[in-house]
Amino acid sequence: MEHPRQPTALVLRALHLGDLLVAVPALRALRRALPEHRIVLATPGALAPLVGLVGTVDELLPTAAPEELTWPAAPDVAVNLHGTGPQSHRALDATRPARRIGYRAEGWPGPPPDEIAANHTHERERWCAVLAAHGIPADPADLRLPPPPGSRLRHGHAPVLVHAGARFGAKRWPAARFAEVAAALHCAVSPVLLTGTADERDLALAVARRAGIAEARVLAGRTDLAELCGLVAGSALVVSGDTGIAHLAAAFGTPSVTLYGPVGPQRWGPPADGPHAVLDVPAARRGDPFGDDPDPALLAIGVGDVLRAAAALRGRYVPGLLTT
Template sequence: MILVLRALGVGDLATAVPALRGLRAAYPGRELAVAVPGWLAPLVDLVGGVDRTVPLDGLDAAPAWPGPAPALAVNLHGRGPRSHRLLAATGPGRLLAFRCPEAGHDAGPAWDATEHEVHRWCRLLHWYGIPADPADLTLRRPPGTEPPAGVTVVHPGTKIAAKRWPAARFAAVAAALADRGHRVVVTGSAGERELAGRVARRAGLPAGSVLAGRTDLAGLAALVADARLVVSGDTGIAHLATGYGTASVVLFGPVPPERWGPPPERPWHRALHVAPASGAAGGGVGTDPRLAALRVEEVLAAVDEVERAVRGSGAVAA
């Protein structure tokens, strides 16, 4: 069995898709298991080629499963040492990971904190002689789901305060898009329902447009797959848009798009990241100044750009 560690969130799993596909192709006859938080299992199903998930919340305890130790363990979680030690505790025949002498792992390539997350894990596998295509990001559409098609998704929330663009600006974008004829819905987790409702009310949207807390992960993926457009911060839903080739405008700060953004060669995805003028104040509690410097007009202009790209290509395809 091959055990892969990626016990993080939606965007983290989506950026590991090319590496997971590379492992599947390299070991077609081996069982491939991925250790992730249990709630991410529906998204793992959309990657394809993964035989099962091993529920794992955090790095405090090694994943457990019946049967022998894995023949191969692959650390797609981090640089170590905790993640290295967790996998080593499973007794694998071989560990593929970045070099980490602190964890007793002297093999593998050196960690590069500046590289894009997708390329990082492909480079790791390449070092061990396993091909992986960083462009292979496409996700499967969830079966048996029928969300409203052609909506524009505005997603104002994120777990990290510094990545949260002010709600009033999201509302202004939502209102402008609705005036242009977009069918706008506002998404988020159950804990972000109040935020989504505030954005919708300020934008003049009907109560039914608030989908925060009303969609499970598979339902959210299906909604994005059939959407006209996604406008969000640098969070998981942006990676779903990349995985489905759905037009998107993603607002970045403090982490630049060069590390987490959509493929720059795709004109139907636009990553916005600007440096503020000297002394510029943040636009919301905890908002990174580079994100606070983004204006509503810039976001709407980016929407125009990606929609022109969609019309010019005739169709969006991941």
Template sequence: MPAVLMLRALGLGDFLTGVPAYRALRRAYPDAETVLAAPEALRPLAELTGAIDRLLPTGELRPIPWDGPPPAVAVDLHGNGPASHRPIDATGAATRMMYASAAAPDVDGPWWDDDEHEVARWCRLVERWGVPADPGDLLLRAPAAEPPVRRAAVVHPGAAFPARRWPADRFAAVARALAAEGHPVVITGTAAERDLAAAVAEGAGLPATAVPAGTTGLTGLAALVADAAVVVSNDTGVSHLATAYGVPSVTLFGPVSPALWGPPEDGPHVALWHGTGGRPGDAHGGEPDPRLLRITVDEVLAALAGLRQPAG
């Protein structure tokens, strides 16, 4: 059986922004096995896309452990330069879909655009090879697992780097307000963020049982978000899960504009940002981005109230 190999060895949010491209390739090559080279942790969600037959575990910019005849098609859904092109070239695929850039000017592919939304970027790449892609094709199937809390208000104060973390005391104020409205509030996060989540819960006057951070696994987190009443988070993977399940959400942006990573404008989502045009700030910075700090608790509460009001 021929194979289509897709490289997207990044995190949760990156994985979810690639869903329209995965599905476009599945439709274009219905008789091929679709294989995603990505971290093992993403396997539960890969199965929920309906577009991936097999996950091939690998890490960021690591060799792809491809075994067997070369795939018919190999697609670099990772980057735009030699570091991500080399693993694709090493597969020996007859068709290699990759971006050209200043770092790789001789590649036979479309030119990379720094100012393009991440979802649109990968759709444009595959379209260059005649593969129609719909940037709005983002929804996932819900996991079969029961959510640990039904119809929760999910508050997610963590992010990979401090530059994208809104202050914990402000998240606590939002969580306190949601609880006062009668929502079952849960504070989510990774195992490494459990102390942060516990601090937010304590500041909001919530019990320790409101902190499933680090205990749900990715399947449990997806089940929780899929069933949630609302999600409030930083610009991180959980915000993309809210998009994937059409759950009302408020996402707080700082160093990176929502024009590059934000939710679709036609969904029940609000992206708060106090930046202007120009290039992004340092998403890997060690201090909260000034644009993020300009977002107030009152703004977040107003955005939440607006999500509960009918349009017009």
């Protein structure tokens, strides 16, 4: 006796760590709306540990960009969580789906991008609104992830993570300022660890030297994504610019201080009701997120601002964290 073929929903989100995390509420909504479907997520293969924690995806299809998307058979549903098109729409159209879910475009029913942008500021809210327009209710607050298996939850001498890097210079606060923050926060109760990618290791080492922190505490380039998730989930505090690790802190409910520059927290920031402090000086903003040098809004944030925010979080969420 032949078993009925399981329907497939092919979802495109071929972007980076933070981009995947803001799409978590939408992915969970799809799982609830399509319980009989096999959900295939086209996203970079390096994000596999994170996809596993989301818990709603049946298969990861390694895809670094829309033009790399390939799928052998026409999916029953194609879901564009990548962008407004046209490249992402064309990539999914090439798979010949029976049903299309995404922003409105030729051959795609759905809400116009301008309408969503006018009524919803945050990226999480926008994707939930797109699904809602297709009759799929979604809760933008449904973003929390369970801690990774084997991770040490916050207790005892939980570390403070200081992350000085960012993908573009416009979002990189000066290393000298990160060093002052790291030196002030580093103590026996909550030792500082410096995180980052392999490309950011020299930056993290420079911050450590200026802060008087041992090189052994520089983890930049020494952790994979699964290990970084465990670190963030078990830390007392994360201090960073507007980059992927800030989204991890929001996902795990880890207290965080995030510094915003060319783009404000209204679009990509953590939930307002969580243990998070956002530092933002919108009046100084230049607004080029791909610039080579720090945005003036980022430079308008001082070391004292960061330490005061950390101290305020200490009083509410991080017992034992010392600041000066």
